[in-house]
Amino acid sequence: MSTPNLRRALLVLLALCATPAFAATAATAAMPWWGWPLSLFVVCFALGIVAVPAGVGGGVLFVPIVGGFFPFHLDFVRGGGLMVALASALAASPGLLRLGLASLRLALPLSLLVAVSQIAGAMIGLILPAAIAQTALGTIILGIVVLMWTAKKSEVPGIQRADPLSAALRINGVFHDTANAQDVQWIVHRTPTALVTFIFIGVLAGMFGLGAGWANVPTLNLLMGVPLKVAAGSSSLILSMTSSAAWVYINQGAILPMVVVPSIIGMMMGAMIGVRLLRVVKASAIRRMVIAMLLFAGLRALLKGLGIWM
């Protein structure tokens, strides 16, 4: 299939996402019970396809879209978002570790802080009134849209000197850059600042069930100077190592199998196609589409939270 045709096919797929979504707002009572898990599967399948080429995790798309257009309480949507993000990261991490595209030494100290702060975020999220949580979610999603639109990337930042903390923890590595057919050695800097940043990321991820790839990758890449590919891989590893917020949601009964399981299966199957798609379509075009989707979903969450668009 040619690239324009693929783009058209993707647009149709995204329109399919919107169908059950709008049905949710228009005719909640009319849909039979089995229509909802089926719609969730279809929507998550489509989200899985676009998430990989767009370079975002499933959680950041799942929560605003499912939270905005499906009839489930936000508690179950956030619980589902956390599990979708966790499952996607768990599936990817073994391969990334084996190829040296994720670093255990880098991920461990950051994961410790994220795990602690996620607990705080999850506990705050579960006691927030739904309207306030929706409003805050909409605001955060719109902030992510700005971040995704404006954030720069640095393939190999080329740090000159490691900071003392990262040197003591021996956070460094080497990976094979297939694009240039050469081995790239990397070190990091500004580790203390990054540790503080990851505390904030953990709170937000736990509070809204968003996953955190949208914030992890720029922090690792632009702040710490981790090469982009290792930053993306290590971000996935950090997500997979920090299930503390998921545990809070599990223990509070905020994991509804009817929401979580079709979502995970749909997202994983979509991601398999997304990986193949990455080779044939321009990632930047899909990224722009995803930003537009997030803008719409963020506005919807904000207006729903404010009681303007119920």
Add this chain to the structure above:
Amino acid sequence: MDVAIEKEMDDANEEYKYASPEQLRYARVLSLGVQAGFVILVVSFVLYMSGVLAPLVPVDQLPQYWHLSAAEFAKATGTPTGWNWVAQIGKGDVLNLLGIVVLASVSAVSTLAVLPIFARRNDRAHVAISILLVLVLAVSAANVLH
């Protein structure tokens, strides 16, 4: 399995030469756990949806409750919170939590699996960080935080 043997096995794959022994062990344990978790999740969901195992909350009644908050849902349906689900694992919907719990636990198990490698190298910092991370995950799993 001995680290040297593991390394030897993985060296057979040239692509893995950029990964340290602890990364390879972590990846191996994680991969096994994730596969087990996904299989349990899919099988339990099939048992739930097919009605082979009767659910705690009938599927056709779920739409009456899923707009409620998690706390209200648990109260209205009698859905167990914390680890009380274990006592009702024979119910189709509750059984699905088993796969979820396996997926949520597998990173802690993988972290424990690499501890001996860090300890053998006298890498005290990573031993301490790994133990703390597992403790944090254990505390969050234990449902002692309210």
